[in-house]
Amino acid sequence: xxxxxxxxxxxxxxxxxxxxxxxxxxxxxxxxxxxxxxxxxxxxxxxxxxxxxxxxxxxxxxxxxxxxxxxxxxxxxxxxxxxxxxxxxxxxxxxxxxxxxxxxxxxxxxxxxxxxxxxxxxxxxxxxxxxxxxxxxxxxxxxxxxxxxxxxxxxxxxxxxxxxxxxxxxxxxxxxxxxxxxxxxxxxxxxxxxxxxxxxxxxxxxxxxxxxxxxxxxxxxxxxxxxxxxxxxxxxxxxxxxxxxxxxxxxxxxxxxxxxxxxxxxxxxxxxxxxxxxxxxxxxxxxxxxxxxxxxxxxxxxxxxxxxxxxxxxxxxxxxxxxxxxxxxxxxxxxxxxxxxxxxxxxxxxxxxxxxxxxxxxxxxxxxxxxxxxxxxx
Amino acid sequence: xxxxxxxxxxxxxxxxxxxxxxxxxxxxxxxxxxxxxxxxxxxxxxxxxxxxxxxxxxxxxxxxxxxxxxxxxxxxxxxxxxxxxxxxxxxxxxxxxxxxxxxxxxxxxxxxxxxxxxxxxxxxxxxxxxxxxxxxxxxxxxxxxxxxxxxxxxxxxxxxxxxxxxxxxxxxxxxxxxxxxxxxxxxxxxxxxxxxxxxxxxxxxxxxxxxxxxxxxxxxxxxxxxxxxxxxxxxxxxxxxxxxxxxxxxxxxxxxxxxxxxxxxxxxxxxxxxxxxxxxxxxxxxxxxxxxxxxxx
Amino acid sequence: xxxxxxxxxxxxxxxxxxxxxxxxxxxxxxxxxxxxxxxxxxxxxxxxxxxxxxxxxxxxxxxxxxxxxxxxxxxxxxxxxxxxxxxxxxxxxxxxxxxxxxxxxxxxxxxxxxxxxxxxxxxxxxxxxxxxxxxxxxxxxxxxxxxxxxxxxxxxxxxxxxxxxxxxxxxxxxxxxxxxxxxxxxxxxxxxxxxxxxxxxxxxxxxxxxxxxxxxxxxxxxxxxxxxxxxxxxxxxxxxxxxxxxxxxxxxxxxxxxxxxxxxxxxxxxxxxx
Numbered sequence: 001x002x003x004x005x006x007x008x009x010x011x012x013x014x015x016x017x018x019x020x021x022x023x024x025x026x027x028x029x030x031x032x033x034x035x036x037x038x039x040x041x042x043x044x045x046x047x048x049x050x051x052x053x054x055x056x057x058x059x060x061x062x063x064x065x066x067x068x069x070x071x072x073x074x075x076x077x078x079x080x081x082x083x084x085x086x087x088x089x090x091x092x093x094x095x096x097x098x099x100x101x102x103x104x105x106x107x108x109x110x111x112x113x114x115x116x117x118x119x120x121x122x123x124x125x126x127x128x129x130x131x132x133x134x135x136x137x138x139x140x141x142x143x144x145x146x147x148x149x150x151x152x153x154x155x156x157x158x159x160x161x162x163x164x165x166x167x168x169x170x171x172x173x174x175x176x177x178x179x180x181x182x183x184x185x186x187x188x189x190x191x192x193x194x195x196x197x198x199x200x201x202x203x204x205x206x207x208x209x210x211x212x213x214x215x216x217x218x219x220x221x222x223x224x225x226x227x228x229x230x231x232x233x234x235x236x237x238x239x240x241x242x243x244x245x246x247x248x249x250x251x252x253x254x255x256x257x258x259x260x261x262x263x264x265x266x267x268x269x270x271x272x273x274x275x276x277x278x279x280x281x282x283x284x285x286x287x288x289x290x291x292x293x294x295x296x297x298x299x300x301x302x303x304x305x306x307x308x309x310x311x312x313x314x315x316x317x318x319x320x321x322x323x324x325x326x327x328x329x330x331x332x333x334x335x336x337x338x339x340x341x342x343x344x345x346x347x348x349x350x351x352x353x354x355x356x357x358x359x360x361x362x363x364x365x366x367x368x369x370x371x372x373x374x375x376x377x378x
Numbered sequence: 379x380x381x382x383x384x385x386x387x388x389x390x391x392x393x394x395x396x397x398x399x400x401x402x403x404x405x406x407x408x409x410x411x412x413x414x415x416x417x418x419x420x421x422x423x424x425x426x427x428x429x430x431x432x433x434x435x436x437x438x439x440x441x442x443x444x445x446x447x448x449x450x451x452x453x454x455x456x457x458x459x460x461x462x463x464x465x466x467x468x469x470x471x472x473x474x475x476x477x478x479x480x481x482x483x484x485x486x487x488x489x490x491x492x493x494x495x496x497x498x499x500x501x502x503x504x505x506x507x508x509x510x511x512x513x514x515x516x517x518x519x520x521x522x523x524x525x526x527x528x529x530x531x532x533x534x535x536x537x538x539x540x541x542x543x544x545x546x547x548x549x550x551x552x553x554x555x556x557x558x559x560x561x562x563x564x565x566x567x568x569x570x571x572x573x574x575x576x577x578x579x580x581x582x583x584x585x586x587x588x589x590x591x592x593x594x595x596x597x598x599x600x601x602x603x604x605x606x607x608x609x610x611x612x613x614x615x616x617x618x619x620x621x622x623x624x625x626x627x628x629x630x631x632x633x634x635x636x637x638x639x640x641x642x643x644x645x646x647x648x649x650x651x652x653x654x655x656x657x658x659x660x661x662x663x664x665x666x667x668x669x670x671x672x673x674x675x
Numbered sequence: 676x677x678x679x680x681x682x683x684x685x686x687x688x689x690x691x692x693x694x695x696x697x698x699x700x701x702x703x704x705x706x707x708x709x710x711x712x713x714x715x716x717x718x719x720x721x722x723x724x725x726x727x728x729x730x731x732x733x734x735x736x737x738x739x740x741x742x743x744x745x746x747x748x749x750x751x752x753x754x755x756x757x758x759x760x761x762x763x764x765x766x767x768x769x770x771x772x773x774x775x776x777x778x779x780x781x782x783x784x785x786x787x788x789x790x791x792x793x794x795x796x797x798x799x800x801x802x803x804x805x806x807x808x809x810x811x812x813x814x815x816x817x818x819x820x821x822x823x824x825x826x827x828x829x830x831x832x833x834x835x836x837x838x839x840x841x842x843x844x845x846x847x848x849x850x851x852x853x854x855x856x857x858x859x860x861x862x863x864x865x866x867x868x869x870x871x872x873x874x875x876x877x878x879x880x881x882x883x884x885x886x887x888x889x890x891x892x893x894x895x896x897x898x899x900x901x902x903x904x905x906x907x908x909x910x911x912x913x914x915x916x917x918x919x920x921x922x923x924x925x926x927x928x929x930x931x932x933x934x935x936x937x938x939x940x941x942x943x944x945x946x947x948x949x
Contacts, residue, residue, distance in 0.1 A: 060853050080856040093854035097872045106868075107858035152858070403777035404789065407770035407833055414830040415796050418807035425810050476706060483703035497937050498707060502714045504933035507891050508910040509926040512918055513713035513720075521731050556710065585695075606798075614800020617893060621914060631802040631894070638806055638898070648810065651803040662798060 009084075009159050010071020011036050012057065012192065017066030018216075019052050026052040028216035030066070034209075036159075039186050039193045041207035043200060045239070045371075049216040050196045054162050057194065058087045070159050081110070086153035087162040091169070092145045094137035100124075100148055101133040107156040123155040126185065143174050150182070154189060163195045167202065179205050200240050204228065212236050214371070228286075232275050234362055237284050238371035244290075244331045245368045246283045250276070260361070263327040267302045269359040280364025287332040289358040292321055292341060292350050299353035307331070309348045319343065323350060426648035439644055451649035455633045462630040463657070465544070465619075466612035469551035473559040473608050474601070476552065481563035481600075482593075486572070499560050511550055511621050515541055518622075546622035547629075551612050558611075559604040566600025567593070602669045610658055630654055714930060721923035729920045739920040743928075746919035752909035753925055755821070756890050759905065763828035764886040770829070771836025771885075772878055778837070779844035796834045804831060805898030812899065819901035827899045828892065832885040839884060843877025879940075887933070 012034040019027040027049040034040045042050040055061040057068060059080035067076045075083050086107065094103050104120045113119065124130040127147040137145060146166055153161055163182075167175045183206050186193045197203050203210050204224040211221040212235070220227055220236045231237035234245060248262035258274060260267045260281055267283050274281070285302075293299050304325065311322035314337075321333040321344065333352060335341045344350060427447055428439035452459070484495045502510065518524055518540040528534045540546055570593065578588040594601075616631030630650060637647035684692070720729055724736040744750035778789060796804065808827050812819060851873070855865040893907040900908065910922055 058857055060857070079861070080853070081859045081861050085857070087854070087857045089850055089854055091848075091850065093848070093850040095851060095854070095869060106855070106860070110859035110864060156858070397783070400777040400781035400783045403773040407774040407837075408789065408792070410770055410829060411792060411796070411833060414808060414826050415804070416792075418811040419799075419803075421811045421814060422803075422807040425814075476709075479699060479702045480706040483699045483706075487699050487703070493941055495703075495707075497934070497941070499710065501930065501934050501937075502710050503891075504887065504930045505714050505717055505926040506907055506910060506922075506929065508893060508907045508914070509717050509918070509922065510713040512910065512914050513716045515914075516730060517712065517716055519730075553709075553713075610798055611800060614802040615894075616802065617911070631800070634802050634806055635897075638809065644810060647806055651806050655799055655803050658798070658800065 009036060010069075010073075012160055012194070013069040014053075014057070015067050015069070017053070017056060017063045017068065019049075019056060019061060020064045025216050027056070027063075030216070030218060032211060032218065032221070034160075034192060034194060036071075036192050037190055038208045039183065039206055040195065041203035041210045042194065042196045042213055043198070043203040043210050043239075044213035045198055048213040050198075050213050051164060053213070054087075054164055054194065054196045057160065058085050058162055059083050060087075084159040085162060086156050086158040086160075087164060088146075088149050088153050088166045090164045090166065092137075092149040092166075094145055094149060094152070096137055098136075099133065100129075100135050100137065100140070103137065103148060104152045104155055106152065111156070119155055123151045126154070126188070127151045142169050143178070146170065146178065150185070154185070154191070157189075157191070159192065161191050161193050163193060165197050166195075167197075167199075175202070182206060204240070212239060214239075229358075230273055230360055231284070232362070233370070234282065234366035234368060235371035237360070237362065238369070242287055242332055242372075243284050244287060245362065245366075246329065246331075247364065247368070248281055248283050249364075250279045250281055257356070258361070262304070263325070265304055267304070267359065268356045269361045270357055273357070273359065274361030276361045276363045278364070282362040282364055282366055282368065284360045284362055285354055285358060287320070288318070288334040288336075289354045290331075290333045290352050291354060292323070292333045292335055292344065292352055294342075294344075295349050295351050297351070299351055301353050301355045302359060303351060303353045304331075305351045307350045307352055309344050309346050309350055312344065312346060321350075323352065422648045422651060425644050426652055428645045444645075447645050447649045448653065451646045452653065454646065455630060455650055458628055458630045458633050459653070459657075461627065462613050462654075465548050465551060465629060466609050466615075468548050469555065469612050470559075470605050470609045472548065472552040473555050474605060477556055477559040477563055477604065478601075481560050481567055485564055485567035485570075496561075496564065499564075500557050503557050507554060508617065508621075511554065511618060514546075514550055514553065515621055518546060541622060542624040544623065544627050547618050547627050550618040550622045551615060554615075554618065555608040555612060558607040562603035562607065563597065563600040566597045566603075570596050598669060602666070606662060606665070610662070613658055614654060717923050718927040718930070721920055721927045723920055723923075725920045729918055729923065739924050743921050743924045746921040748904055749909060749919065749921045749925065752904040752906045755903055756906040759821070759825050759828055759896075760886050760889045762825050763832055763889045764882050766825075767829045767832035767836050767885045768878060768882045771833045771881060772840050774833070775837045775840035775844060779841045793834050793837050796831050797838075801831075801892075801894035805895035808895070809898040819899045820903050821900070824896055824900045824903065824905070827895050828889045831892075831895060832888055835884055835888060836881040839881035840874065840877045843874050843880075847873055883936070890929070 012032075014030055014032040017027060017030045017032075018025065030049075030053060042053060044050045052061060056063050059075070059078060059082070063076060067074060069075065070084065075085075094100075095106065098106070101120055104123060105116050108116045108119060120133070121130060124133060127150060129144060129147055129151070132140060132144065132148070137148070140148065146169075149166070166182075167178050170178060179202060182193075182195075195203070195206060207224065209221065210224055210227055212219045212227065214235050220232050222230075227236055228240050231240065231243070234243075237243040237245060246262050246267075248260040248267065250258050251261040251266070252259045253271065256272070257268050257270050260269060260283055262283055269281075269283060276282070291299065295305065306326040307323040309321055310324045310330065313320040316337075318334045318336055319341075321335065323331050323333055325331055331352065424441065425439070427441065427443045427445060429442045429444050429447070431438040431440050480499070484492060484499070488495050516522055520539065525534075525540055529536055534540075574592060574596070575588055578592045583591060614631050616629055616635055619627050619629045619632055634647050634650050634654075637643045637650065683689075720732070721739055722735050722737070723729055723732055724734040724738070725731075739745070774789075774793065777783075778786060778793075805827070808823070808830075809819060812823050817823060847870070851869055852865050855869045856862075860868060891907060893911060896905050897908060897911070906922075906925065910918055913919065913922070
């Protein structure tokens, strides 16, 4: 019935893919290549188009424009059952009227595979649930259902495995455990995983490459470290972890660095880490890179003085400070609780300093607050 | 996320031949309904304006488009019309009064017995409806145990009988339509999250106020469905009137039946049928508009 | 450690509290008793050693149950009712299920008018349905009897089937079908292996509903059956003279059989979920 054996392999290539629902554009002119065998994450807030993109790759939605290729095979208009792609759904979508064994065997049977029993047992062992084969999905816990949903997809050895926020319904400890397991399974089995999530920590933990999506477009794509340390838009800077973004103007530059005037103080930024084109610039520095010191104590590198501590939060691993600067902006500082810094209190005057190469620069036209809103779909 | 919802349903409804499949699926059933429901009703409209063939046999009529048939029919059956609607109305109210606490008990106080109790509500109706109605006639009759007991307790007089009365007819109707009232009520009440009732208590409302302001309004869809499913068949019923009533308690259904079979006066029967249907449709439309539920089916 | 005694309410307050909490339960018991009175009466009198008319209790006997067809025409009437029931149920369930899938799964022009047309027979009094059908049959010179009755029964059952099956279809998670297609099942296989099995309980329920509506129908049947007898017609006609105890036997049997089917269905469902 289905001609989608694992014969067509290769990189997944989306070229200028768009999807519109009436006059709402969910995915806008997306071009993306996902290398075979990698663990790829589509990261973004609710409504950014990541799930729609996933569904177009699975064949559950048809693009309004553009093409989708796996290797040399054009799958743009192919039905879901004609694609070598399998999906792990957000709510698992296990067939309630079939046993676990039959659920996992479903795809194999449709494809006419001969040694169903052997393959089902092998994959159940992989997810460590061989004893549940005769149960029904309603008798399993959330974590178990999730692993069966994964097994049901993996057993078909698809060219591409799509995961639609599969860990959303699990509690924190189980989620952490599953993140490690999923990564391990992916390297074990060698399939290409495309993981859709709004949890940036999850994406950074599991993926080799992350594409950050916002309003139907890709903001930036790269390795977790690349995106985190060198964000190119304010959205990425604020969505992945937290950033301090301060407005300034480029006052001078030499071969490899520029000097930026920030409310009367001078900050240096490497040209290689500066995406601003003109004079207007947003200086960015991650809170954990900043050292907070009492005025008068020695500090080197980029220095901002005149801050006053307005809030102190002890978070176990670190202490988080909110510092109000003279120009009425609050900056965040995370200090490791390794005994290196004395604990400060609200009202204490402080200076902030950091190693200049950690600075990144964004174009001054960017919205300082992009990506930092609470994830609350209207 | 409205667009996501529409996307999901769209992907869920796959059609092989684009757009033609639904019509093919509908065809046999709708054809049947058209032949055996729509056509007869249209034919009935035609019959209602016929007049007897002059000099012809009993039962021979010719189409004359005589709309005055309706006025004649109404005059013939005025008391029965009024009675039908009054009895149906009373039966509906009584059924609501009896069923609501029953449905409430099953929905909120039954725990594990919920399904069993639901089956028990419907179970009596597996015995034939006629058998049950006749059973009531005999239970409430002279040889039953109710009347002699009530008489010996001096609750009713020695000469009063409970059967062959309007009371018996209404009681019979109420009884017959109880499951039609109970099940929709139960379905509506069952959907209420008990935590909303707890919230009401938390916000200073006692039991009765909670019922008035929270439970009852939330159960309105069930109330509307139940009252409609009771009133409509009740208005057209004639079995209860025939078995439990007397010549003074005849309803419009009895008249239509006798006009058809005894007097063989098809136009009058047809006109009466149409007036009954029209009256019910008007009442139902007003009722639905006032209570604001649009999706009943 | 000293324990503080829980204050006890005065006796009259305790009684009123008990009432407040249990009044609903008391009411439910009364309600169910009321529901079952005629049923118990019917079952009891099926054991009555009755003569011609089963009105006064004359003594317990098994003879009615041993010889349920003893009264003239009872089994003929029952047979007709069963035949009509099975035929009408089969046809109505098939036609109604097709309509339910059309309305529940596709959007097409005329969807809301179709919905209205389905709803109308349920909103029309049986007197009107029955008499209009009879009038039409007579116009076309078709004599009332077995097949016109079957046709009438199918007609009024379709609406109930559609409503029941449509509700079941609506509660189906569309992602299950998407998952099936994702796992290499084409449209037909998805329907056969996922959609249909999951909708089946609704279809079964609709069939049961249709059968009970058909078996118990009197008014529409009375208009369209002519000289053919059905069980409800038999009871109606013999109500004047006295219903033979055999009718009680049949009524009680229907009760027990139906009860058995429903309870068995519940147990099977519970076993499946385990």
